[in-house]
Amino acid sequence: MIRTGGVQQIARGLCQIMGREISKGNFNTNISQMTPRGTLQLPWSSINSVRTMAVLPWPFSFQPRDFSLPNSSWGSDMRRLYEHYNSQCEVETDDGEKKWGVWRRLPSYNRSLKYATGGVYLSKIIQSKARLFTRNIREQGAGFEYVVFVNKQEQKCVCVFQAGHLLEGPPGHVHGGAIATMIDTVTGTHATYLSGPVMTANLNINYRSPISLGSTVLLTCSLDKKEGRKTFVSCQVTNTDSSKLHTEATGLFLSITMGHLLGG
Numbered sequence: 001m002i003r004t005g006g007v008q009q010i011a012r013g014l015c016q017i018m019g020r021e022i023s024k025g026n027f028n029t030n031i032s033q034m035t036p037r038g039t040l041q042l043p044w045s046s047i048n049s050v051r052t053m054a055v056l057p058w059p060f061s062f063q064p065r066d067f068s069l070p071n072s073s074w075g076s077d078m079r080r081l082y083e084h085y086n087s088q089c090e091v092e093t094d095d096g097e098k099k100w101g102v103w104r105r106l107p108s109y110n111r112s113l114k115y116a117t118g119g120v121y122l123s124k125i126i127q128s129k130a131r132l133f134t135r136n137i138r139e140q141g142a143g144f145e146y147v148v149f150v151n152k153q154e155q156k157c158v159c160v161f162q163a164g165h166l167l168e169g170p171p172g173h174v175h176g177g178a179i180a181t182m183i184d185t186v187t188g189t190h191a192t193y194l195s196g197p198v199m200t201a202n203l204n205i206n207y208r209s210p211i212s213l214g215s216t217v218l219l220t221c222s223l224d225k226k227e228g229r230k231t232f233v234s235c236q237v238t239n240t241d242s243s244k245l246h247t248e249a250t251g252l253f254l255s256i257t258m259g260h261l262l263g264g
């Protein structure tokens with residue numbers, strides 16, 4: 001049986017992915033996504049009554065920290081690219097008004113749902129310790145430092161990723177599994193942004209040149225095609241000026257129902 005609370009939490013998580021800022025107690029939606037009556041408009045149809053959710057209490061007991069904002073571990077490349085895309089998230093019109101630009105930064109928290117009982121039932125204690133894989137290293141700069149920006153018009157997204165010292169594979173370089181994790185995360189986030197709830201069905205990765213630990217790289221994802229429930233996304237990992245290809249990948253994401261995630 002699907003708990004409606006779980007569905008509401010997932011919708012809330014998806015709204016995070018889609019770039020809506022969330023504060024304790026309510027959703028603060030982006031202006032460009034608001035209808036005249038103030039309801040959320042999702043670009044896909046699997047959740048059609050988000051309006052009711054806008055008044056539900058925040059399910060977490062703490063004020064969530066957005067991990068995709070600059071911190072002291074970010075190097076100059078990471079900061080420069082963050083500024084480059086962030087400055088295009090909001091533009092000023094000739095008459096001095098601010099409006100959304102072509103890019104949008106996606107906030108990122110260390111977990112998406114409070115309780116998501118799918119598959120084997122987990123106790124509340126275990127559930128309360130669940131953390132999003134890429135956001136579970138406490139020391140700033142030690143693991144996955146990244147920020148994702150999406151461009152709705154061009155149906156593409158970029159991720160600025162700085163690989164920390166805990167991600168070592170070959171000496172001095174990033175582990176292939178850590179690179180795959182980032183590719184899955186960014187392509188999966190992009191597919192979710194475009195198609196709603198999805199799961200990765202297939203990921204193909206070609207490692208072309210190693211990534212130095214501590215360096216900053218760019219993941220650029222684009223939509224290849226959509227066919228029914230299938231969303232095909234490709235991804236290139238390059239150095240910061242895109243002159244060197246490190247990794248390339250393609251992913252297939254299948255749209256799922258809420259029941260699939262919640263063990264239905």
Ligand SMILES: CCCCC/C=C\C/C=C\C/C=C\C/C=C\CCCC(=O)SCCNC(=O)CCNC(=O)[C@H](O)C(C)(C)COP(=O)(O)OP(=O)(O)OC[C@H]1O[C@@H](n2cnc3c(N)ncnc32)[C@H](O)[C@@H]1OP(=O)(O)O
Nearest residue numbers: 010013014017112184185188189197198199200201202254
């Ligand atoms: C993912 C969360 C979404 C919800 C989000 C909520 C909150 C979000 C907030 C924050 C999250 C932040 C970031 C998210 C970041 C990363 C995302 C990571 C995503 C993952 O890390 S996710 C884990 C790994 N992932 C799995 O654990 C999947 C295991 N798997 C399955 O759960 C099923 O396998 C499923 C559902 C994939 C399909 O099952 P199904 O029964 O629905 O569909 P079925 O098998 O019938 O296939 C229908 C058509 O797809 C074709 N097809 C199927 N599989 C194929 C394949 N591999 N290759 C080529 N074609 C394939 C068939 O051939 C058929 O094609 P046709 O219709 O043409 O005949």
